[in-house]
Amino acid sequence: MEISVLNEALEKIDTAVMVITVFEDDLQNISHIQSLNEAMGGKITHLIESGEVKGKYREFTLLHTENMGPQRVLVMGLGKRKDFNTDKIRSIAASSARYVRRINAHEMAIHDFSSFGVEPSDSACAISEGIILGQYRFEKYKEKKKADIDAIKTLKIATLESERLDYLRQGAETGCVLAKSTNFVRDLVNEPACFMTPTIFAEVATQIAQENNLKLTVLDTAEMEKEGMGALLGVAKGSVEPPKLVVLEYNGNPNGKRIGIVGKGVTFDSGGYDIKPSNSMYRMYGDMAGAAATLGAISAIAQQKLPVNVVGVMALAENLVSERAYKPGDILKSMSGKTIEILNTDAEGRLLLADAMTYIRKYHQLDALVDIATLTGAAIIALGRFISAILGNNKDLIQRMFQAGEGCAERVWELPLYDEFRSQLVSDVADIENIGGRSGGTITAAAFLKEFAGDGPWIHVDIAGTSMMEEEIMRYVKNPYLPKEGGTGTGTRLLYHFVKSFIE
Numbered sequence: 001m002e003i004s005v006l007n008e009a010l011e012k013i014d015t016a017v018m019v020i021t022v023f024e025d026d027l028q029n030i031s032h033i034q035s036l037n038e039a040m041g042g043k044i045t046h047l048i049e050s051g052e053v054k055g056k057y058r059e060f061t062l063l064h065t066e067n068m069g070p071q072r073v074l075v076m077g078l079g080k081r082k083d084f085n086t087d088k089i090r091s092i093a094a095s096s097a098r099y100v101r102r103i104n105a106h107e108m109a110i111h112d113f114s115s116f117g118v119e120p121s122d123s124a125c126a127i128s129e130g131i132i133l134g135q136y137r138f139e140k141y142k143e144k145k146k147a148d149i150d151a152i153k154t155l156k157i158a159t160l161e162s163e164r165l166d167y168l169r170q171g172a173e174t175g176c177v178l179a180k181s182t183n184f185v186r187d188l189v190n191e192p193a194c195f196m197t198p199t200i201f202a203e204v205a206t207q208i209a210q211e212n213n214l215k216l217t218v219l220d221t222a223e224m225e226k227e228g229m230g231a232l233l234g235v236a237k238g239s240v241e242p243p244k245l246v247v248l249e250y251n252g253n254p255n256g257k258r259i260g261i262v263g264k265g266v267t268f269d270s271g272g273y274d275i276k277p278s279n280s281m282y283r284m285y286g287d288m289a290g291a292a293a294t295l296g297a298i299s300a301i302a303q304q305k306l307p308v309n310v311v312g313v314m315a316l317a318e319n320l321v322s323e324r325a326y327k328p329g330d331i332l333k334s335m336s337g338k339t340i341e342i343l344n345t346d347a348e349g350r351l352l353l354a355d356a357m358t359y360i361r362k363y364h365q366l367d368a369l370v371d372i373a374t375l376t377g378a379a380i381i382a383l384g385r386f387i388s389a390i391l392g393n394n395k396d397l398i399q400r401m402f403q404a405g406e407g408c409a410e411r412v413w414e415l416p417l418y419d420e421f422r423s424q425l426v427s428d429v430a431d432i433e434n435i436g437g438r439s440g441g442t443i444t445a446a447a448f449l450k451e452f453a454g455d456g457p458w459i460h461v462d463i464a465g466t467s468m469m470e471e472e473i474m475r476y477v478k479n480p481y482l483p484k485e486g487g488t489g490t491g492t493r494l495l496y497h498f499v500k501s502f503i504e
């Protein structure tokens with residue numbers, strides 16, 4: 001999709017569909033579309049007066065025009081002014097794009113939203129994000145594709161304020177990079193386990209590293225053995241697919257902060273000997289969503305050349321059942337030296353993360369460490385399917401992550417990580433157990449991680465509930481930029497904005 005920002009009146013812009021918006025409770029005030037309305041002989045005001053256009057959120061009205069730049073005008077309701085925010089822009093842009101695609105058009109234009117009280121760069125960013133995210137489909141393995149997933153070939157963003165042009169252009173570009181990176185992560189998550197093994201993931205990461213000039217290290221089994229990564233290797237033992245530890249480094253500023261990101265990359269989680277029931281097992285090809293989001297975020301950060309430094313560690317393994325698989329009761333020696341009693345082979349993610357965090361702390365001085373993982377079903381019980389859980393040892397990081405989530409609508413909520421929860425992990429025979437019983441499952445998982453996160457600032461993001469959508473959940477939720485089913489790409493934009501907050 002080609003995006004341009006124009007300093008031109010709406011009625012002059014040559015496009016198949018011009019998208020304009022009106023507020024439900026401010027129908028008199030249409031100064032942002034006044035000249036277009038006049039060029040159409042007052043048609044929009046007539047429709048407002050007759051009550052056909054009410055401005056209700058999600059209402060849309062298509063008008064065909066004559067003798068002007070746009071061939072059609074799509075009037076979108078914005079709802080009430082007090083409910084307006086950048087996420088509304090994202091949604092309006094996404095539903096407009098879907099509509100444009102449905103009527104077989106390939107060009108759209110839209111007015112800038114900064115006159116409604118948002119920053120020009122945020123306005124343009126949300127527009128391009130919505131349009132690119134909203135057109136996503138995973139159709140790689142279908143012979144008949146439903147539609148071109150980039151149906152919109154050109155997008156024009158129009159403003160009458162020339163001093164906003166640069167901000168709008170830069171915002172549109174950022175939105176484009178973020179949405180494409182998110183769609184890339186959706187693809188990785190949706191790829192079934194047979195096509196997304198640790199080895200293949202490492203190859204994809206190698207390609208990303210080459211494209212963006214990143215430093216890449218891939219540790220294989222022998223190198224991980226040398227580091228003493230007994231926890232990660234314990235999980236991986238049950239599969240013929242060898243595990244990988246992928247390390248990506250982006251250096252954007254020699255004097256800037258250095259952020260570490262560790263992602264859980266279980267390319268399939270059968271549960272191991274504590275095997276999952278079949279209806280819970282099906283989606284477990286998506287258990288590498290944390291590693292995918294890590295890769296996608298670093299790629300976006302590098303493309304945007306953010307003046308910070310990032311180290312990403314992606315811990316990749318399959319959790320299967322075989323004569324070589326780890327078993328309940330086994331004791332694993334982690335890279336940190338701590339021994340772990342395995343009470344449940346399905347609590348495998350924390351084992352990978354433990355060694356990956358020890359590794360990143362050994363080789364990198366970090367100002368902040370974040371790990372991201374589809375870690376616990378309990379996160380779904382606690383916060384549902386639209387909010388990720390955050391826990392950590394540092395209030396500043398919690399606050400930053402919260403702000404990042406609010407800004408990009410990948411929302412997070414803190415769960416309390418009090419010291420008491422550690423007592424649920426006391427083992428008779430090893431230094432720690434890998435599960436803490438039924439109560440507070442997301443918190444005890446974080447309490448486990450805390451033992452391996454080191455003393456510096458650390459925050460954990462549990463995306464078990466948010467990384468994958470199910471059709472029955474989306475039936476009544478109208479979010480036009482989220483897929484109805486499958487990988488959401490959650491974490492990508494969140495991590496980007498979190499890292500961006502460290503730019504001084």
Ligand code: BES
Nearest residue numbers: 344346347348374375376377378435464
């Ligand atoms: N990958 C799962 C968590 C998960 C569940 C992700 C549902 C996405 C959707 C994780 O490895 C797991 O199985 N966790 C167990 C932990 C338990 C054994 C302490 C769980 O949540 O049941």
Ligand code: ZN
Nearest residue numbers: 269346347348
């Ligand atoms: Zn598991």
Ligand code: ZN
Nearest residue numbers: 266269287349
């Ligand atoms: Zn898992």
